[in-house]
Amino acid sequence: MPAANPVLIQDIPRSRNEPPPVFLIHDASGLLTSYFKVGTLGRKVYGIWDPKFDADGIGGWQSVKEIAEAYIRLIKRVMLRGEIVLGGWSFGGVLAVHIAHMLATSGRGLRVSRIILIDSVYPRCPRPEAQKEPAKLHHAPALPGINQETRDKLMTALMRATCLSDQWDPPSWALPRTGVLGTARSRDVDPTPPHAVLIRAKDLVPMADPAEKCPLDRTRFLPQLGWEDMLEGFVEQVIETSGNHYSVFDPEHRQDIPQHLVELIPATIRCCEPMVRDWQHQPDEHISANPPPGLYAVT
Template sequence: MHDYLPNPALIYEGPALPRAPLILIHDGGGTNFNYHLLNQIGRPLWGLANARLHDGGWWEGGIPQMATHYIGLLSKAIPDGGDILLGGWSLGGLLSLEMAHRIAIARRDGGTGAKFLVKGMVFIDSICPNFSPEMRARLPGDPIILSAQESEAMKLKDKVNVNMTHARMMVSFWELPRWEDGLQVPPTILLRAKEWFNRDPTKSFVDFAREDRYLGWADYSEEHGNFMKEIVDIEGHHFSIFDFDNLDDVTKKVRAAADRLDPLGF
């Protein structure tokens, strides 16, 4: 049987002086491994993995169902609620946006998540799926749901590949939330990888918006009060952000983004 870690996992407790925790949501591969590589950022740091990682990572209700479930997990992990920051690498940014929207609705109407206040979001090279038709293209085939026996026999890297395929499938039918009736998108900082993984867009969907400073978010941001407050370049390409040589850079910029969104008060 698998020895599962707590989800979300508390990576760092942070200083004695209370700061809003940063909760980083998994990428398309489903793990929160890369967030454990970050150095301390001066506040509590949590990493949230795909709760169905070992089953293949598929959710029938897609991104909205995932977001709803994850808010429930946060409510159990942080029972007192309070101010939080959301964020994540790649798919993690999209999930943060959906979670923030559902928390905002809960604060207005009641329900799970109402005890949280999302002070801001940190997207780590998260591409807006509306930017390119390819991001919305349906992948061929049906979801792969792993049985307990299949999951036990499969290596983690192969599960990550299955999760990645399912993530792209779910993004293809996800509708970005519309913030209406007085709801406001939390201020957001986008950390953008400097380098291309592959300049041929037919080979790398992560670079479809690489030439665009906003990675496709400009129109959506303008429609919702220009919530995207800053674009910050980080070292590496989409898949090398958390390589050893880039860890100091991404840690420093994640920390600076969190501090700008949640400054230390006196």
């Protein structure tokens, strides 16, 4: 894994009126593979990978709260004060929500103005029809071209994220949104949430047994993937994108993601030409053979 964390995925020339940077939190794998495939957003984009990716089940994280605290410290390596945008795919969206709440209640100099959930399922949906069956090995995504050691680490990370999501204690927010969003008026009052938007995959994950459903599709029948049960009105906008949970970043679908992100992130300035990293214009085969920071190496 790289020494830099966060990793700078996209850059722009320095200017007096730079837009708030985007921090994308890793998915359940702990890695940033998918975010290096996202098109240009016209602002600085950082990725946070799991610094405990190499830890076994005992040495890893013990709670979402613990991860959020650690990742706030990582964000402060590159930005101490000001406005930021948080986002994440899958488990990364859950982490983004918790980080935003901790920043809102702590007054640590950073304020989250927007949360972008990329097909993040609300893990604590109480509805009977959304109850999750025990995880099975074939529920995990295919991992072609990965050596056994890396595969074992990825499976450990996926199981750890699943357990932490199931035990997550969602934070409390106050609606309606008034005043400065993403802040609390006092320590005794729940903060108002930042603007929260959801990019939602249209399709179900295909299963070998048609009678089975992927656990990540258990709330697919709900418009907001269950977030309406955390707090009605928390998610302000839902945009559907092509593909299923695991394929939204595949070549045939991933051109939709940057388009949606550009639409969802206010263009406070879009006057700068982004400094695009070379790997963003490379085919997947080249990226696999020459992984940038935060990607696993395939064999």
